[in-house]
Amino acid sequence: MRTTGGADQPGADAPLRRAATYSRMSTEHQNYSLEHQRIKFHAFAAANALTITRQYVDHGKSGLNLKGRAGLQSLLADVTSEPDFDVILVYDVSRWGRFQDVDESAYYEYVCRRAGIPVLYCAEPFANDNTAISSILKALKRLMAAEFSRELSAKVFAAQCNFVALGFKPGGTPGYGLRRVLVNCDGQFKQILPAGERKSQKSDRVLFAIGPPDEVAVIKKIFQWYVELGLGYTRIAAMLNSCGIVDERGRPWTRYLVRHVLTSEKYIGNIVFNRSSNKLKARTIRNPPEMWIRNEGAFRASVPAAAFRAAEQLRIRRCQHHSSLELLAMLHQLQARHGCVSGLLINAAPELPSAQTFRYRFGSLTEAYRQAGVVTAAHAQYERSRRRLYDTRAFLASEIARYAMLAGGKAEPTAICSCFLVNDSVVLQLQVARAHRYAPDRLRWRIPILRDRQVDFVLAPIMDEGNEQAIGYYLLPAGLFDKDYVIIRSERRLDFQAHAFPSLAAVFGL
Missing domain, CATH: 3.90.1750.20 (Putative Large Serine Recombinase; Chain B, Domain 2)
Incomplete structure (x- = not known):
């Protein structure tokens, strides 16, 4: 004789079998509440001489796939190791899952049955006893569960389209502004x-x-x-x-x-x-x-x-893909128009991609100029010095933090590029100054001062003539100067002697 849910009525003296329960609810608005499922489990267990020893729950999880369903994943893992239960209770076939591939749902049930743990559906009107009629009904139920999700998805999509047509927001964050x-x-x-x-x-x-x-x-x-x-x-x-x-x-x-x-x-x-x-x-x-x-x-x-x-x-114009030959031809045309080429001219030309595109494609602008036949010694020298300045800036940025710590303080990078907050009170700006020759035996260094960033001091290492390495360091109070830049000339370096230091360590008193 078959009892409700499909289990056979045990004898009065039969020992209680251990049962694990699996319950799932995807939203709070469903009739399949976790409490409703729990009540059904206990009623089924009492009617079939079962004692519930384990509970696996997936709260607020969709049944479309296994991803994110920690409860079901834990259940399958325990089943394949050393389970401490004899049967698994599930409310109905749809709670096991609404997998769009119904074979996936059948496979997970097979994993349990292969381990000797049968799955019992408490609210289904048929016994899960592997008979032909049981297999047909389970397959039909799985198809119905999958089709329910498909139909619901189509209805929700149609409603969203209607809401958009009416001017309502479809979902998600609004965005900045x-x-x-x-x-x-x-x-x-x-x-x-x-x-x-x-x-x-x-x-x-x-x-x-x-x-x-x-x-x-x-x-x-x-x-x-x-x-x-x-x-x-x-x-x-x-x-x-x-x-x-x-x-x-x-x-x-x-x-x-x-x-x-x-x-x-x-x-x-x-x-x-x-x-x-x-x-x-x-x-x-x-x-x-x-x-x-x-x-x-x-x-x-x-x-x-x-x-x-x-x-x-x-x-669209910037993202347009050009072959290497087309990019080189663009450089030729740019030189013919202006008599020279540079990164600024490339970025200013609306018909050309950005200078960064040439760097990515050829490794550097200098290499692009060389392959296009427009490179000059000045180009090569400038590119090499630019790379060295970049490396020097990165090295000094790390050294500033180290020397500050050795001096008993701290220097932390801020959100502003090349700026540091020293001892939580002073903003220090790092500006590596490139050397420029403006006379046969004279050099000058131009040091920007970013007043709009509330900088207190500017630390300016000045480079040698070849821009290979720093030959001196200047610590300049930003409020001492009226202009947005300071120019130091080789013949007048003594004018800034009060702010000069021979090394970075000396700046920190080491």
């Missing part, structure tokens, strides 16, 4: 949703709105720097960080955040949905533009559409 506005079912304003908060009523909807004026000004500045000044993502991020501006989460800017701002149509008031898909937990794929769901002018724009389109065209 934007906010989420909560409205009721009649479209009346309720509140601005802070980060991390969600709507409390199903009938409420969320709209986009532009953020505070200071953030909108930053968005406009990013487009201006990119379109009008031709700056790249990394340079723009560095400039924002140097001004102490952080993103919407309080983090420093990166090239990827800048690129997101420049490519997101949210900033011209458009809502674009379905640019990528990972339905039913499948691999994320990028959809072609004809599959995108677009609502243009859904809310007020942060930047003019013309600026956004100009940035888009500039990005």
Whole structure:
């Protein structure tokens, strides 16, 4: 005689078998609550002479795949080692999983059965006894569980498309310079949703709105720097960080955040949905533009559409792939037009990719000039000295921290490039000064002073004539000078003798 759930009624004197339970609930709004499943497990165990010794739970986990389901993974691991239970209780087939490949669901049950641990479905109207009818019904239930997820996915996607067409926000964070506005079912304003908060009523909807004026000004500045000044993502991020501006989460800017701002149509008031898909937990794929769901002018724009389109065209031109021969021909044309070539001229030419593209392709600008036949001795010398200055700056940056520690203090890098916070009170700026010959026997060194970054002192190592190594160090108080730079001439170095040191160690009193 078969009992509810499919187990045979044991005899009165039969020993209690040990049972493990597995329960899963993907959302709080389901009828399959964990408490409902627990009650069913205990009722089934009492009716079938079972004692529950283990409980495996996946709370808030989808049944579409095994990833992230720590409860089921732990159960399978225990089954294949030395389990301390004799049977596994599951509410129904759908709680075991809604795998889109029904063979996957059958395989995990087979793993348990192969280890001698049967799986009993407590709420199913058939016994899981490996008979033909049981196998047919389980296969049908697995198909129904998978099809339920597919149908629900299609319904949710259709609803999201309708919401986008109505101007509602489809989901996700709003982004820098934007906010989420909560409205009721009649479209009346309720509140601005802070980060991390969600709507409390199903009938409420969320709209986009532009953020505070200071953030909108930053968005406009990013487009201006990119379109009008031709700056790249990394340079723009560095400039924002140097001004102490952080993103919407309080983090420093990166090239990827800048690129997101420049490519997101949210900033011209458009809502674009379905640019990528990972339905039913499948691999994320990028959809072609004809599959995108677009609502243009859904809310007020942060930047003019013309600026956004100009940035888009500039990005396409910069990202266009050119062969090495085409790049070399561009350098020839640039030299023919200006009589010389340089990184500044390359970046200023709108029809050319950035100078960084030439560096990536040929290893350096000097090598690109050499292969194009436009290299000069001055080019080669400048490139070598530029590399040495870069290496010197990196070396001295590490030495500053070391010498500060030896002197009993500390020097920590700040978010501003080449600046250090010494003893939590003084901002020190490192500026390696290149040597320039301006007369047959005279050199000069130009030292920038970044006043807008609230620098207290400038540490300026001056290089020798070949820009091979530092020949002296100057510690200059930033507030002592009226201009944004200081020029030290070889014949007048005594004018700065009060600020001169023979070595970096001497700067720290060592």
